[in-house]
Amino acid sequence: MTKLLWALAFTIAILATAQQATAQQATGSFCNPLNLNYRFSYDSPAYREAADPVMHIYKGKYFLYASKSGGYWYSDDMLNWVYRPSTTLPVEDYAPTVETIHDTAFFIASKGKMKIYYSTNPLEDNWKVYNSLSISMTDPALFKDDDGRVYFYYGCSSKDPIMGIELDPKRRLDTIGSPLVLIQHNFKKYGWEEHGELNNNGKDGWNEGSWMNKHNGKYYLQYAAPGTEFKVYGDGVYVSDKPLGPFTYMPNSPFSYKPSGFINGAGHGCTFKDKYGNYWHIATMAISVRHMFERRLGLFPVFFDADGQLHCNTAFGDYPMQIVNRKMNFEKESLFTGWMLLSYNKPVTASSEMPGHAATMANDEEARSWWCAASGNSGEWLQMDLQQLSTIRAIQVNFADEGARLKAGMPVKPYQYSIAASSDGKQWKLIADKTANTVDVTHDYIVLPQSIKARFVKITNHQVPDGAFSLSGFRIFGKGNGKAPQAVKEVSVQRDASDTRRATIQWKPSPGATGYVIYFGNEKTKLYHSVMLYGKNTLDLPGLNKDVPYFFRVDAFNENGITKGN
Template sequence: MKRATYLLIAGVMAGCIASCSSEKRIAKHRIVTNPINLNYRFQPQDESRREAADPVLEYFKGYYYLFASKSGGYWRSEDLADWEYIPCTTIPTLEDYAPTILPIGDTLYFTASSGQTQIFKNAHPEKDAWEAVDTKLTYRLHDPAFYKDDDGKVYMYWGCSDKEPIMGVEVDPKDGFREIGEAKELIAHHGDKYGWEVPGKNNEEPRQGWNEGPCMLKFEGRYYLQYAAPGTQYRIYGDGIYVGDTPLGPFEYMEDNPFSFKPGGFIGGAGHGHTFQDKYGNYWHVASMTISVRHWFERRLGLFPVAISTRNGMYAHTAWSDYPFSIPDRKTDFDKTDLSMGWNLLSYRKPVQASSALTGYEPSKANDEQIETWWAAETGKKNEWLQVDLQTPMSVNAVHVNFADHNFKVFAPHPPVVYQFVIEGSTDGRKWITLIDEKENTKDEPHCLYPLDKPVNLRYLRICNTKDMEGCFSLSGFRIFGKGEGAVPSKVTGFRAIRNQEDKRIYRFTWDAQKGATGYVLRWGTQKDKLTHAVTVFDHQYEARYFNRDSEYYFSITAFNENGISN
């Protein structure tokens, strides 16, 4: 398969890049960012848009297998970085929402939300050769989840409702997954106490949200039952946890919920996910992220490292997860590192020019750090281009290219949707060098991160279309990462956290605007020495309604720019 051509510089260890946040050299293909760069499928009807959500991921026979709703197939990978797509036609329920998989012995099992529960199996999922199981489970499962305990017993969990609870029951895989005993109610709705369960863009709607997408994890003898809330179309979609001593409870709410949460940054949302261990024993969370512009269910997938301990509980690193980070090839302490490459965002709201633009889709929409907005050229013809001026020469490490598919009329089933282009750099706007050459690309990659072999000092970067295509050449994010040579912002002053005394789920934050700051990272948690949550804000005020009514919180805030992070 044709690969991109990168700028090559002598004296660099082949295929390896130095991280600013550590002394290690990292294989280039293991440097990634969110959303995960998959060939997200266009849907068969409604608005032409890509979608994948409700993911589940398991390690099986030397490969990671990733399933997601409405994808027409699934993916496998040896390293969580490079993914191979496997089209699937032998699972009749593949187009149902919320798939789940379970390895038992030498066989992988699959089911999904459907009117009548059907389970399928495959001992060789690298091949599309799934077979139906004589399924005897009589419960209708919405957002199902398999779980196999250490003693070999198997359980099913399910739930997807703004009224009904999350449920669970033991099943017998040797007898068609027949239920053993009665299903139990495990998690009810408590939006009155837990603000993050309340629906709305800012948790503002006066009703219960949807509790859905359960997942079970066992750690040091205790059972962590996960669930998502309040709705997949919101940036405040997250995953929470109840903890118990048996697979079917009783369960107790984890005070520092939600453990997976990403309301800010380039792309938001971290809900309806699945927590799993990689082959080194590291924990990860794969979850749904939102665009929800063309359709509520226009979604992507995100991958987040997870720290878990009996002392600090469980939390996913999401703050810098849409910046470049590395996939480790060894056991790693995620309580001490978020895997960041230490590269800064250089392109935010820098001057932008383009060959053309449609009204409402101006060039500035390509570097405003919102995947929900995008620049669209007037055509999809060759030589449409977009250029960013960093205003001063900076050391560039990587470019993150996010295509927006504007005015496409693509519907499943469809062949790969392939962009072809070049990315060039310049110090003066006159003499250009090729950084990335994708003129002969054959891969469907709408969210590709391109790390350079070695940092290059540049002021201007531009991307130019090299292929006549349907619709418009368009970008929701042309993001440039590296290191500026100026000063980091000063320490944030004037920070205030004001709690609404009539509704303690609501906080309003204000602080002094710091000179030279690109944005701010607000952190919080219920433990003073472990602030497990974060949101990226590009203003100097913020209101949030997703706190627990009866919890006490600690906060911190830092400023950042292209040069680094304040103290």
């Protein structure tokens, strides 16, 4: 690519993300996966990725770094993001880590004996090399303790452990002593570490993506398993009184876990505090259809309970959530907007269909399948019948890039489209006009300025980046005009006596329910894990910890609301 073309691409990216920030102001909510300009890879077939995220507050701004993103993002509020392309950081490498030491931001990425970079103004792309690590590693994590001492954690393997070592800030972050083994593989005891989509391949998964937090004098060493391409990808945690251990496994692991819903996975992330003292966890979510590294980013609220246990709330984790501007108690206060999904499996028609990509795949709540029109021509459309007059509050448009041949570094034309609504299918009102859009995003989240009443919703293509017009999720949120489902009353749990890492939960279907959220945990009052199911009343749960007690509750939901179970 010529220098002129590279410059043009960077200019377009900066201008586009500036417009994105302006367009999203005052929405007050977000919807996972995060609505960012996920970059195309260099590989074939074409796919987008961002993964292994690190969120970092520096001089009052949030900075977000992720693997293979060509740059990074910054924001004042975690809602409106501006993309910063970078040529001075190794942004083509995996698994970045960032830490502030003496008012300087330090950056390391995952690639053997990597260099350490530093900046005192990351708003500008002017990072410089500080030193080189004396050890070879993957998936780095920097941590500065309250006393100013600095520690380094790393590891990414199906056999090798998670390691840790102290670094000396007085000697350009050189190592002190020898690395220590901190976390070993143990899938036969901790079922969620077992390799496979259902934790059923009978071997160690990949333990990777370490991260450290200190809370109330305790050190929480987090790690991901069993593999980034699996729906069951999550983050577990060990706890210690010292930064280099010894560590004790926390039995509520994986504390970050989202194996179901529209998009899955909540692993290899980082836990951080926002400006108001609230904890969050930003993590990797998997599509992994075209390539195992086809991934996105998700953001979830986190809290430490009175017993010091770390919990991440992923229930309704791909529905609209609020961004807060105050200190909250995430153990008792929910960020869920209460806007229910109106679009699941509703009747759809389309201008055309590509074989294997039927229109019904646009609203089956599965990011791994998608509707595809026969072309990318202007005028291709998809129409949905909500089957009743409903209150619409927000729409998430998830584009699938079917047939795209784009690679990293190429200029990307943005998706352009319009959305109209109707009460009778005859007279239509434009509710979202993106026909002049200049923002490269693939999970466009639109909060309507005012709620509307409608039965029919139609999206019409104007422009695609390349290939055909395709949607993995045309998701409509709001409220129906009926009643919430009845409570689930009859629940049975059968734990496998020969392998207590596995259990089957069954319940009597609730009349009127679209789906269910199964909550579980190690104590009756701590049911913070969750699994969402649509149209089923049986759940096989393979990722439990051996010989640890579990308690369960099943809530029913539909487009009118949620009914808590017993």
